[in-house]
Amino acid sequence: MAEVTLKDVARASGCSVATVSRVLAGTRPVGAETARTVREAATRLGYRPNHVARALRRRATGTVGLVLPQITNPFFPALVRELEHALHAAGRAVLLADCDDDPATEAARIAEFLDRQVDALVLIPVDERLSREAVADAARRVPVVLLDRGCGPGVADSVAVDNAAGMALVLDHLAAAGRRRPWFVGAAGTTSTAAERRAAYEAGAAVLDPQAPGRVELGDFSVAWGREAVDRIWPSRPDAIVCANDLIAVGALQRLRQLGAEVPAEVAVIGFDDVPFAGLADPALTTVRQPVGELAAEAARLLGERSGDRTPDVGPSRTVRLTPELLVRASG
Amino acid sequence: MAEVTLKDVARASGCSVATVSRVLAGTRPVGAETARTVREAATRLGYRPNHVARALRRRATGTVGLVLPQITNPFFPALVRELEHALHAAGRAVLLADCDDDPATEAARIAEFLDRQVDALVLIPVDERLSREAVADAARRVPVVLLDRGCGPGVADSVAVDNAAGMALVLDHLAAAGRRRPWFVGAAGTTSTAAERRAAYEAGAAVLDPQAPGRVELGDFSVAWGREAVDRIWPSRPDAIVCANDLIAVGALQRLRQLGAEVPAEVAVIGFDDVPFAGLADPALTTVRQPVGELAAEAARLLGERSGDRTPDVGPSRTVRLTPELLVRASG
DNA sequence: AGAGCGTGGGAAATCGTTCTCCGAAGGGCC
DNA sequence: GGCCCTTCGGAGAACGATTTCCCACGCTCT
Numbered sequence: 001m002a003e004v005t006l007k008d009v010a011r012a013s014g015c016s017v018a019t020v021s022r023v024l025a026g027t028r029p030v031g032a033e034t035a036r037t038v039r040e041a042a043t044r045l046g047y048r049p050n051h052v053a054r055a056l057r058r059r060a061t062g063t064v065g066l067v068l069p070q071i072t073n074p075f076f077p078a079l080v081r082e083l084e085h086a087l088h089a090a091g092r093a094v095l096l097a098d099c100d101d102d103p104a105t106e107a108a109r110i111a112e113f114l115d116r117q118v119d120a121l122v123l124i125p126v127d128e129r130l131s132r133e134a135v136a137d138a139a140r141r142v143p144v145v146l147l148d149r150g151c152g153p154g155v156a157d158s159v160a161v162d163n164a165a166g167m168a169l170v171l172d173h174l175a176a177a178g179r180r181r182p183w184f185v186g187a188a189g190t191t192s193t194a195a196e197r198r199a200a201y202e203a204g205a206a207v208l209d210p211q212a213p214g215r216v217e218l219g220d221f222s223v224a225w226g227r228e229a230v231d232r233i234w235p236s237r238p239d240a241i242v243c244a245n246d247l248i249a250v251g252a253l254q255r256l257r258q259l260g261a262e263v264p265a266e267v268a269v270i271g272f273d274d275v276p277f278a279g280l281a282d283p284a285l286t287t288v289r290q291p292v293g294e295l296a297a298e299a300a301r302l303l304g305e306r307s308g309d310r311t312p313d314v315g316p317s318r319t320v321r322l323t324p325e326l327l328v329r330a331s332g
Numbered sequence: 333m334a335e336v337t338l339k340d341v342a343r344a345s346g347c348s349v350a351t352v353s354r355v356l357a358g359t360r361p362v363g364a365e366t367a368r369t370v371r372e373a374a375t376r377l378g379y380r381p382n383h384v385a386r387a388l389r390r391r392a393t394g395t396v397g398l399v400l401p402q403i404t405n406p407f408f409p410a411l412v413r414e415l416e417h418a419l420h421a422a423g424r425a426v427l428l429a430d431c432d433d434d435p436a437t438e439a440a441r442i443a444e445f446l447d448r449q450v451d452a453l454v455l456i457p458v459d460e461r462l463s464r465e466a467v468a469d470a471a472r473r474v475p476v477v478l479l480d481r482g483c484g485p486g487v488a489d490s491v492a493v494d495n496a497a498g499m500a501l502v503l504d505h506l507a508a509a510g511r512r513r514p515w516f517v518g519a520a521g522t523t524s525t526a527a528e529r530r531a532a533y534e535a536g537a538a539v540l541d542p543q544a545p546g547r548v549e550l551g552d553f554s555v556a557w558g559r560e561a562v563d564r565i566w567p568s569r570p571d572a573i574v575c576a577n578d579l580i581a582v583g584a585l586q587r588l589r590q591l592g593a594e595v596p597a598e599v600a601v602i603g604f605d606d607v608p609f610a611g612l613a614d615p616a617l618t619t620v621r622q623p624v625g626e627l628a629a630e631a632a633r634l635l636g637e638r639s640g641d642r643t644p645d646v647g648p649s650r651t652v653r654l655t656p657e658l659l660v661r662a663s664g
Numbered sequence: 665a666g667a668g669c670g671t672g673g674g675a676a677a678t679c680g681t682t683c684t685c686c687g688a689a690g691g692g693c694c
Numbered sequence: 695g696g697c698c699c700t701t702c703g704g705a706g707a708a709c710g711a712t713t714t715c716c717c718a719c720g721c722t723c724t
Contacts, residue, residue, distance in 0.1 A: 005680055016704045021682060028683095031702060051448045052387045053680035056709050061384060066428075071409045071416075074608060081403045084430050093448060096398075096428040097420070098413050116383045116425060223612060250612055257614065276406065277609040280555060280582055282589065337710055348674045353712060360713095363672055385710035388679050 004047045013041035065113030067097045067106060068124040074275040082296035083122060090300055103127050107134035114141055120303045125151045128192045143306035145299045150192035159298045159320045163193060166288040166324040167200035170242055170270050171207060173326055179240040179268055180209050185229040186244035188218035197244045197272060226251020234259060239267055240332060246271035246278045246287055253281055268332025283330030291322050336379045345373035397445030399429045399438060400456040406607040414628030422632055435459050439466035446473055452635045457483045460524045475638035477631045482524035491630045491652045495525060498620040498656040499532035502574055502602050503539060505658055511572040511600055512541050517561040518576035520550035529576045529604060558583020566591060571599055572664060578603035578610045578619055585613055600664020615662035623654050
């Protein structure tokens, strides 16, 4: 029941630890007969390599730290799932930290993971500016990939959806449907997604109406804000409400229903992200689907390429932007 | 930039590694003057202990593995968040594995975590029967806590909500509201939650109507099944639909609306779990709230008590059942 | 004064791998 | 036959912390 070590296998198979290690790790050719004996002894004793000892020696734990703002944000679970699968497929285990949307906590958790000798970090930064320093520090020590949200240019490798392209899809769709009086309900926060989606709306909305780019209300990424925003803009009778994410859109939908507005006849409501309950809203929410699986796969791929870099700062940081897809459902 | 080790601090402070270790770990009293020198040198050099080396020597990684069926199940993110916080507060890091609702994958992930020398495991078993063997094996090696779902008696420590009490709250509420023709829409699967909630309904529904305990439809824990179940039972005009979880309830709500049924006037719909979008449904879902924070805290506490057990099997396994709360909203 | 004890500190073993040297044996080539 | 090159295997040094001995010193008690 006690742990079986290399030494035990060596003793049982009558050769040295070095040889056993070589056979089991396959790092150097070993005589066929010896190899057979060793392997037989290993399975007979039920040998399982000790990852801690291996990590100490190899100076690599096979572990990746994932720090995210809030796992309860409904967009993240699917992303975490795909990322976990992708990293597991690459033989790496995932350490998880939820930093409660607080940049200071985020910095602390990143530091703790570095102390734990993670081989790399995947970060969904809390804030574009406030997270930057901690992220940059981390990137100096291990490979870092920023996921979903950015952190300023050149700080680390980054994988995210092309928010501008997503917003363009929305505006094209609204244009094709003849909508001409859109409002944008966004978030004032300083996450890169909030800023990019808003900027893309402002850049593209003029196609519908020269006045449209100015019709913007900013709050936060929440259902409550979606409700409140409707109260503010409904008096001006928009024919479309473009929301910076699905939470806002669901809130807007709720309030519009209470106000007796017809969706989508009177006003279209469009979300962003395609969170699980977007399709459950009534009417089902038209939204921009993020390619979650591809985002995760791409993040894992970038890490894989950087792995082995003992000294980071090799080459410039890379940015991957994936194209989203418009999911036209009932709300507009 | 290279890693600063104990040896470096020893050299810089003019004493031995042993002394430095003692000062920094506080394992044995050390002369005041020496201690000051050592501490000064440590901070000056920016010494950070290497957790891997420490883990090898101490035979404890300070790491807990969390294996769950599907992080995308909307009930889990909040639980994961609370658990992560509780374990972090206890100084332990969380390794996460999502096993895709598959018992074989679950067994593999558990084994991998054991290979990685986790100090303990928190498991949300996929299936009451099919997960048992892997769980029992794991419990023989490290402390294990089962969370939310059980795995048969005596296999490991277990923390879950009192499903029977929750269902009793629901039935009491319906009785008080004068509902007399309830149906139960549950899950046929072999998770402990599915079985317990169903059993509790069957045991308690007779108070409303002697026929009620027999009015049960079983499918799975999904929105789609909720919709389908309504099609089956609506012809018999129930005045309440008790659902085994919120997903089913949301599906039921949707279909009832399509059929033109008035909720809650004609029929009440009750969920279970209080997932994030339960309050977002229309009408807002009346449901049983699980004390997620307490569940997580209790799991962490049990692990804390078992930690230090080099040989598990000390004492019998303990079961903690926490009392849920009925959240009366608009749906019934 | 000598035995006994408590205190502060160092040397070195240890945890379980990996990996670098080395040495021995065997084979081909001139 | 001597030389070199390849192949196989072992001994032992890392990796970086913890911990067990053990020693030296100074004090107290008899």
